[in-house]
Amino acid sequence: MKLPSTTHRARPGAPGxxxxxxxxxxxxxxxxLLAAGAATAAxxxxxxxxxxxxxxREIAQPYHANLHKGGRLFAAWAGIEPxxxxxxxxxxxxxxVSLMRGVLSHNPKCTVFNVEPNADVVIxxxxxVASRSGAWIVSHWAHNEGLHPFDGNDQWIAHVAVxxxxxxxxxxxxxVDAMQGKGGIVALQGRLDTDPARKRFAGxxxxxxxxxxxxxxxxxxxNWDRTAAFPIVQAWLAKYxxxxxxxxxxxxxxxxxxxEALRAAGLAGKIPVVGVDGIPEAVAAIAKxxxxxxxASDAYYQGSIGLAMGVCVLTGKIPLPRTWxxxxxxxxxxxxxxxxxxxxxxxxxxxASAYASEWDCNKLWSRSTGKAF
Amino acid sequence: MNPRRLRPWGPFxxxxxxxxxxxxxxxxFATAQNFFVIADRCAxxxxxxxxxTFVVLQGSIDLSIEGVMAVGSLAMxxxxxxxxxxxxLGFAGIAAAALAGAGIGALNGAVVTRLGVPSxxxxxxxxxxxxxxxxxxSAGEPPLVRDPALRGFGLxxxxxxxxxxxxxxxxxxxxWVLQDFTRFGRHSLAIGGGEELARLGGLPVDxxxxxxxTFCGLLAGLGGAxxxxxxxxxxxxxxxxxxxxxxxxxxxxxxxIGGGQGGVLQSALGAILLxxxxxxxxxxxxxxxxxxxxxxxxxxxxxxxxxxHLRGRLRVVQ
Numbered sequence: 001m002k003l004p005s006t007t008h009r010a011r012p013g014a015p016g017x018x019x020x021x022x023x024x025x026x027x028x029x030x031x032x033l034l035a036a037g038a039a040t041a042a043x044x045x046x047x048x049x050x051x052x053x054x055x056x057r058e059i060a061q062p063y064h065a066n067l068h069k070g071g072r073l074f075a076a077w078a079g080i081e082p083x084x085x086x087x088x089x090x091x092x093x094x095x096x097v098s099l100m101r102g103v104l105s106h107n108p109k110c111t112v113f114n115v116e117p118n119a120d121v122v123i124x125x126x127x128x129v130a131s132r133s134g135a136w137i138v139s140h141w142a143h144n145e146g147l148h149p150f151d152g153n154d155q156w157i158a159h160v161a162v163x164x165x166x167x168x169x170x171x172x173x174x175x176v177d178a179m180q181g182k183g184g185i186v187a188l189q190g191r192l193d194t195d196p197a198r199k200r201f202a203g204x205x206x207x208x209x210x211x212x213x214x215x216x217x218x219x220x221x222x223n224w225d226r227t228a229a230f231p232i233v234q235a236w237l238a239k240y241x242x243x244x245x246x247x248x249x250x251x252x253x254x255x256x257x258x259x260e261a262l263r264a265a266g267l268a269g270k271i272p273v274v275g276v277d278g279i280p281e282a283v284a285a286i287a288k289x290x291x292x293x294x295x296a297s298d299a300y301y302q303g304s305i306g307l308a309m310g311v312c313v314l315t316g317k318i319p320l321p322r323t324w325x326x327x328x329x330x331x332x333x334x335x336x337x338x339x340x341x342x343x344x345x346x347x348x349x350x351x352a353s354a355y356a357s358e359w360d361c362n363k364l365w366s367r368s369t370g371k372a373f
Numbered sequence: 374m375n376p377r378r379l380r381p382w383g384p385f386x387x388x389x390x391x392x393x394x395x396x397x398x399x400x401x402f403a404t405a406q407n408f409f410v411i412a413d414r415c416a417x418x419x420x421x422x423x424x425x426t427f428v429v430l431q432g433s434i435d436l437s438i439e440g441v442m443a444v445g446s447l448a449m450x451x452x453x454x455x456x457x458x459x460x461x462l463g464f465a466g467i468a469a470a471a472l473a474g475a476g477i478g479a480l481n482g483a484v485v486t487r488l489g490v491p492s493x494x495x496x497x498x499x500x501x502x503x504x505x506x507x508x509x510x511s512a513g514e515p516p517l518v519r520d521p522a523l524r525g526f527g528l529x530x531x532x533x534x535x536x537x538x539x540x541x542x543x544x545x546x547x548x549w550v551l552q553d554f555t556r557f558g559r560h561s562l563a564i565g566g567g568e569e570l571a572r573l574g575g576l577p578v579d580x581x582x583x584x585x586x587t588f589c590g591l592l593a594g595l596g597g598a599x600x601x602x603x604x605x606x607x608x609x610x611x612x613x614x615x616x617x618x619x620x621x622x623x624x625x626x627x628x629x630i631g632g633g634q635g636g637v638l639q640s641a642l643g644a645i646l647l648x649x650x651x652x653x654x655x656x657x658x659x660x661x662x663x664x665x666x667x668x669x670x671x672x673x674x675x676x677x678x679x680x681x682h683l684r685g686r687l688r689v690v691q
Contacts, residue, residue: 058513065513192662221661227604227611231414235655238407239399260604264413264528281517281606 043316045110050080050314052307053103055087055096055126056116062280063299067116069349070303074359077352078311093122100129108133112157112310114303115139123147123159130155136313138306142195145373149329154322156329157309160302161372163332164196167295168203168250170337171274174293175246178272182213183245186236188229188258189221190250197221200250200276217243222254229257237265247273252282252294259290278338278346287343295335300350301367302333304359312361331368384626384642387675391646395653402656409530412538415648417596419541421615422622422640423548424592427558427585429623432565432632433485433492435586438593438619440503441477442612445470445597447510450518450607457516464523467598474594475587477503482583492586500616507609516607527602537599544592548637557584565632622647625675646675 054071056064068086075084085103089096096118104111113130115137117123123143130137131153139159149156175185187204190197201219208216217240222229229249236244247262249255255275262268269290275282278296285291312318321329338346358366396403421438428435451458453466462469477499484495518524526536552558560581564571572578593612600611620630626643628635650671654664 062513189661218655218658219661220655225610225613226606226608227600227613230604231410231651232655234410234413235407235652238404238410239401239656256606257604260528264603 041316041319043314045314047078047080047311047315049107049110050311051083051085051103051107051111052080052310053085053087053100053111053113054116054303054307055089055100055113056303057118058088058090059086063277064116066299066349067303070300070355071114071307073300073350073352073355074304074307077356077359078308080311089118091118093118096122097125097129100126100135104129104133104135108135110314111135112307112314113137114306114310116302117141117143120144127153127156136310138309140302140306148326149321150326154320157306157313157321158324158328159330159372160305161330161332162297162335163369163372164199165203165206166332166369167196167276167335168200169207170203170295170335171276171293172204172207172248174337174339175248175272175274176207176211176214178292179214179246181211184215184217184240184243185246185248186217186233186240186244187219187248188232188250188254189219190224190254192221197224197250204248215243222249222257224251224253226253226257229254230261233258233261234264237261237267244271246271249273249275251275252277252279255291255294256281256285259285278336280347283338283343283346286338286340287347289340293337293339295337296346297333298336301355301358304355305364305367308359308361309364312364317361318364327368327371328365330372331365332370332372334367334369383678383681384639384646384675387625387678388642388646388649390678391649391653391671391675395649395657399656399658402653405533407652407656409533409535409538411645411648411652413535414652415645416535416537416541417600418615418618418622418648419641419644420544420592420596420599421619422626422644423544423637424589425619425623426548426628426635426637426640427551427561428492428589429620429628429630430561430565430632430635431582431585432568433582433585434620434630435478435481435496435589435593436493436616437477437481437496437500437503438589438596439612439614439616440500440507441474441590441593442597442600442615443507443609444477444503444510445474445594446601446611447507447516447607447609448473448594449598450516450601451510453518453523454520455516455518455607457514461520463520464526466520466523467595467602470598471591471595474597475591478587478590478593479583481590482586485586486579486582496586504609511607511609515609518601518605518607523602524605527599527605537603540595540599544595545637545641551588552637557581561585562633565629565634567633618647619644621672625672647672 052075054068056067059065059068072084075081087099100113115126117139120142121144123139124147126137136155136157138157141162143159149159189201208214220232222232247258249258252275255273259268259273262271272292274292275294278294282291282294313321357363425435449466449470452460452462452469454461481496481499484490485492529536531539560576564578564581568578597611601607622643623640624630625646626639628640659667
């Protein structure tokens with residue numbers, strides 16, 4: 001089905017970030033209110049009743065801190081900041097569910113949860129709580145097999161999945177480009193018993209299939225760990241010498257460990273290195289020209305898009321999720337490849353204007369790359 | 374030939390056999406460049422093994438070294454020129470990290486001797502507390518080491534030899550002197566051989582125990598700081614896996630976990646053997662999923678080979 005279109009909508013996300021100014025913000029807000037009046041579905045809640053909950057592990061690491069910042073940015077942009085709630089489970093799955101129950105004692109039907117699951121298995125009980133109480137939920141990353149929003153889970157608005165194979169393919173393409181189609185790669189894998197480690201490496205193998213000039217010299221696991229990556233890369237340099245012309249790593253931490261081993265050999269910045277995650281140190285290394293690329297799921301976006309979906313549903317600007325096609329209920333997130341060309345954009349905290357166009361009720365799926373799983 | 378004379382040569386023979394075996398499969402293993410790579414790899418494990426040796430010689434164990442390394446790593450990174458704090462102590466930052474480690478080691482010793490908690494439990498508790506302290510210091514924003522002289526030292530070489538390996542050699546020499554030429558070293562062996570006898574003989578057993586834990590902590594703090602100088606970051610997980618590696622190195626080298634047998638040179642051999650093994654597996658090209666299994670099998674074989682002579686009469690293997 002088609003989504004109902006709303007009338008004119010301000011685009012605060014226009015290039016240049018002009019919307020960061022108060023006047024433009026006010027215009028955006030006015031447009032929002034106008035649009036609410038023109039919606040096709042009846043509003044379920046008044047905006048003053050809507051409560052936004054961001055549920056995540058902690059906020060000590062950069063990734064999680066940015067999830068929270070993204071959520072708060074959206075809440076302020078939508079004018080709901082006083083009713084934005086942050087829930088931290090500190091790695092405890094049971095706590096993540098009980099925190100959710102706790103807040104639902106009051107006004108559950110106008111409450112939206114944006115969930116970074118502590119573990120895949122936590123999504124099922126949280127969806128159950130939502131179904132019983134009438135609260136709304138959007139989940140991220142991965143969930144257990146055989147569980148889908150479109151299988152009668154009407155309160156589960158959507159699941160925004162991350163495609164690790166895609167991440168592996170993206171950085172591998174950049175690496176192959178930097179090598180100009182010839183040379184030797186050494187690859188640092190993550191923990192071999194984890195799904196992202198296997199899929200990211202499969203992405204590398206997929207890209208190398210079409211690259212006859214490039215040889216995968218060796219691959220070893222450094223368990224996602226920077227310190228462990230260092231001696232492995234040193235051993236490779238001793239074994240293969242100048243045949244090593246590129247380093248592939250399944251995460252940025254190992255890529256940065258590899259970079260230090262290259263630095264010890266006087267090769268930092270001379271051999272392309274790629275990683276995954278987009279941690280600030282890696283972005284800085286890319287800006288400096290010592291790393292070639294990394295790929296990020298964009299924590300600011302993940303921390304806000306579920307809340308935006310919930311607000312659009314509750315204010316009636318889009319129909320109820322149970323009427324959406326499957327690919328809108330469960331989709332892969334387009335990942336952001338960070339290279340020297342755009343590294344500047346990813347340094348420091350963004351403004352709401354950078355995301356406003358994607359929070360628009362008509363463009364909630366602008367980063368979807370299609371049906372997930 | 375007297376088997377007692379052969380005793381120290383077991384681990385050495387195992388090391389030589391391993392090197393020859395790897396070099397036969399992959400000649401590129403036996404190059405000067407790779408010798409220095411192995412030296413760099415075993416530098417920190419060797420330092421840790423020297424510290425642990427005295428504790429184990431006395432019949433105790435120190436399971437806190439990963440936590441101490443984490444504190445040493447963050448203390449160093451936050452006291453030298455870095456991305457988080459305003460300090461700029463230069464190389465004194467490494468000394469400060471080692472002192473912090475010595476402090477935690479002294480705490481280990483105090484808990485074991487004054488409170489009578491078995492070293493296994495006492496140091497496990499201190500490990501956990503030290504990890505917590507390191508996480509608190511890290512605060513989700515790990516400090517980057519920005520002192521160019523320190524980074525240059527951590528990654529650099531002198532006369533071809535990695536600087537960290539030179540530090541390890543100095544520490545080994547210090548450990549050897551302590552062991553063979555001081556009362557502390559000789560009495561440590563006596564304590565491990567029979568603590569009750571040593572007490573009856575009037576040895577200040579508790580004082581030597583505190584000293585051994587303090588020395589072990591000092592070297593773990595130093596190890597964490599050196600690793601951070603190399604990697605360029607104060608990192609909570611800088612020592613992950615090192616407790617197990619260190620204990621393995623000691624046993625392979627022929628230092629008895631029961632105490633009273635062994636020494637720093639044997640432990641150093643064990644640490645070198647493990648580094649050669651890890652490096653060699655990359656050269657031989659053993660697939661990552663089966664490396665763990667090969668690692669286990671070779672450790673078992675090396676331990677048997679290196680410690681067969683210890684299976685003497687009347688000796689119970691536990």
